[in-house]
Amino acid sequence: MKQTLIKSSFLLVFVALTVSGCKTLSLPTGRGYTQLCQEYVGHDAGRLIDEWGYPGRTFDAADQKKVFVYVETRDEYTLNPLAHSALIEYPPRVDPRSGRSGETEGNVTGQSVSSMDYCITYFEVDKGNKILRAFWKGDCKSLERKDQQPD
Numbered sequence: 001m002k003q004t005l006i007k008s009s010f011l012l013v014f015v016a017l018t019v020s021g022c023k024t025l026s027l028p029t030g031r032g033y034t035q036l037c038q039e040y041v042g043h044d045a046g047r048l049i050d051e052w053g054y055p056g057r058t059f060d061a062a063d064q065k066k067v068f069v070y071v072e073t074r075d076e077y078t079l080n081p082l083a084h085s086a087l088i089e090y091p092p093r094v095d096p097r098s099g100r101s102g103e104t105e106g107n108v109t110g111q112s113v114s115s116m117d118y119c120i121t122y123f124e125v126d127k128g129n130k131i132l133r134a135f136w137k138g139d140c141k142s143l144e145r146k147d148q149q150p151d
Contacts, residue, residue: 028141030103030112036142037108037121037134045125055123064127073118074139092122092135107133114139 040048045068049055055068103110119140124132 026143028143030110030140031105032142032144033119033136033140034103034105034108034110035145037110037123037136038106040123040131041107041133043131045123045129045131048123048131061124065132066125068123068125070121070123071118072121072140075117092120092137108136109133110136110140112140113137 048068052070056071057069059067059069061067103112116138119136119138121134121136121140123134126132
């Protein structure tokens with residue numbers, strides 16, 4: 001009886017390790033956030049508003065464009081840059097050369113800054129309400145979509 005229990009335990013552990021070996025743990029990354037933002041580029045801004053809510057701030061840009069600004073803070077004690085208009089700049093100073101691989105893709109440019117306690121995202125919308133491009137900066141992360149990664 002004792003040997004059967006031990007063998008069953010080993011078999012159970014072996015099966016659990018084998019099955020869990022098929023999946024890899026993935027953590028949110030800047031590349032994943034770029035992929036998330038890219039999903040909205042080229043689409044109607046109404047979809048963005050439906051899924052993200054109304055932007056924290058909007059302002060006019062050149063050529064009758066609008067800019068939607070979204071900020072996500074880590075916690076309730078983090079300074080929200082929308083409360084301090086001096087911290088809002090458009091276009092943001094995002095240098096694609098200093099970003100990590102995958103943070104600039106298509107019409108989305110991002111720059112991870114882990115020391116920032118917030119993620120600020122700008123969506124540029126044309127007069128036809130179509131999202132043209134996005135910029136993000138800060139501690140912005142999302143899960144990567146495997147179907148969009150280069151092989």
